[in-house]
Amino acid sequence: MSDDDTQRNHLGQPVGFPLPGWTPRPMPPRTPMAGRFARVELLDPDRHAAELFEANAEDREGRNWTYYNYGPFATLGDYRKWVEGSCADQTRMFHAIIDQASGKAAGVAAYANAQPANGTIEVGALNFSPRLQRRPAATEAMYLMMRRVFDELGYRRYEWKCDSLNLPSRSAAARLGFTYEGLFRQAMITRGNNRDTAWFSIIDREWPGLRVAFEAWLDPGNFDGDGRQRRSLASFRAAPG
Numbered sequence: 001m002s003d004d005d006t007q008r009n010h011l012g013q014p015v016g017f018p019l020p021g022w023t024p025r026p027m028p029p030r031t032p033m034a035g036r037f038a039r040v041e042l043l044d045p046d047r048h049a050a051e052l053f054e055a056n057a058e059d060r061e062g063r064n065w066t067y068y069n070y071g072p073f074a075t076l077g078d079y080r081k082w083v084e085g086s087c088a089d090q091t092r093m094f095h096a097i098i099d100q101a102s103g104k105a106a107g108v109a110a111y112a113n114a115q116p117a118n119g120t121i122e123v124g125a126l127n128f129s130p131r132l133q134r135r136p137a138a139t140e141a142m143y144l145m146m147r148r149v150f151d152e153l154g155y156r157r158y159e160w161k162c163d164s165l166n167l168p169s170r171s172a173a174a175r176l177g178f179t180y181e182g183l184f185r186q187a188m189i190t191r192g193n194n195r196d197t198a199w200f201s202i203i204d205r206e207w208p209g210l211r212v213a214f215e216a217w218l219d220p221g222n223f224d225g226d227g228r229q230r231r232s233l234a235s236f237r238a239a240p241g
Contacts, residue, residue, distance in 0.1 A: 005017045022119075024116040024117045024119075025116045025119050025153050025154050025155050026116065026153055027093075027114060027116060028093055028111050028114070028121075028148060028149070028153060030042055030093075033144040033145065033147075033148055034100075034144075035100075035140040035141075035143070035144050035218070036100065036140065036218065036220070037099070037100055037101070037135070037136040037137040037139075037140045037218075038097055038098060038099065038100060038136075038137035038138070038140045038141040038144065039097075039098040039100060040095045040096070040097055040098070040109070040141050040144050040145060041095060041096055041098065042087075042093070042094070042095055042096070043083060043086060043087055043094040043095055043096045043108060044087070044096070045080055045083045045084050045087060047096075047105075048083065048096040048105040049076065049079060049080040049083045050076060050080075051104045051105040051106075052079070052083070052096065052105045052106070052107075052108065052129065053073065053076045053079040053080075055104070055105065055106045055107075055129035055130070055131045055132070056071075056072070056073070056079070056127075056129045058129060058130040058131065059072070059129060059130055064127055064128070064129070065127075066166075066191075067162065067163040067165075067166045067169070067190060067195075068127070068190070069190055069191060070082060071127075086108075086110075086125070091112065091113070092110040092111065092112040092113075092124065092125065093110055093111040093112075094108060094109075094110045094125065095108065095109050095110060095111075095145075096108060097109060097128070097132060097137065097138070097141045099131065099132065099135070099137045100137065101137075102131075104131075106128070106129050106131040106132035106137070107126075107127060107128040107129055107131075107132040107138065107141070108125060108126070108127045108128075109123060109124075109125065109126050109127075109141065109142075109145060110123070110124050110125040111123065111124075111145070111149075112124040112125065113159070118156070118157075119154070119155045119156035119157060119204075120155065120156065120157040120158075120159065121149055121155050121157075121158060121159070122158070122159035122160070122161065123142070123145055123146075123158065123159070123160055124160075124161065126169070136218070136223070136227065136229070139176070139214075139217070139218075139233065140218055142176055143214040143218065146158060146202065146207070146210070146211075146214075147211065150204055150207040150211075151207075151211075154204075155204070156203060156204045157201055157202075157203050157204070158201060158202045158203075159199065159200070159201050160173045160176075160178045160199075160200040160201070161197050161198065161199050161200070162197070162198055162200075163190065163195050163196070163197065163198070164183055164195075164196040164197065164198040165196075170198060170200075173200040174200075175233060175234060176233075177202055177206070177210040177213070177237060178200035178201060178202055179200060179201055179202070179206075180198065180199075180200050181199040181200060181201055182198075182199055183196050183197070183198055183199075184196065184197040184198075184199060209237075210237065212236075213233060213236035213237040213239070214233070214236075216236045216239075217229070217231070217232075217233045217236050
């Protein structure tokens with residue numbers, strides 16, 4: 001926050017900048033979000049459980065589950081029960097990430113901890129199977145979810161939280177343009193171990209520049225005939241706007 005953001009009330013005390021006309025934001029709709037590489041739609045046991053279980057099975061060591069209190073799942077039945085429970089969770093809105101090339105679900109993400117009155121919401125429960133990791137569809141899915149939050153719904157803050165020792169998640173947050181905010185020590189217990197939680201965020205004033213970078217990166221001209229990027233997202237983010 002810059003000095004220009006600080007105001008003074010009638011008592012001369014410093015207060016935050018005003019938000020004239022602010023109204024609570026709506027909850028995310030249940031409609032899908034579609035791009036060139038990915039489609040993000042509400043998680044559904046009948047449509048997605050089998051495809052996700054198959055995709056997750058390629059993670060033979062179970063590395064994707066280390067920082068969660070659930071998984072890996074030995075059987076499709078076990079995984080389907082988890083999907084059913086997630087779909088019934090009233091505090092989070094779970095989505096399946098569909099790879100447009102194959103038409104199959106390859107990952108999961110959720111909107112969580114929505115506070116419409118404050119205009120804040122979190123992206124959480126991220127679990128990308130090997131079929132989605134380091135693929136353009138993964139980046140585009142995150143862009144689609146950000147675009148809904150900021151452009152469609154008008155939220156002020158988008159959060160990302162992860163185990164502080166989850167280095168791939170921390171790296172992904174930084175690559176996508178989230179700003180590291182700090183460490184919440186001994187915030188949780190995961191699989192019987194302490195978890196310190198790292199907090200990241202994007203705020204509304206940062207989004208226009210990030211959107212330009214995402215859209216430049218996603219442009220078809222940025223990919224060669226084999227689908228490899230010509231320039232990194234970071235390079236577009238670093239370019240003068």
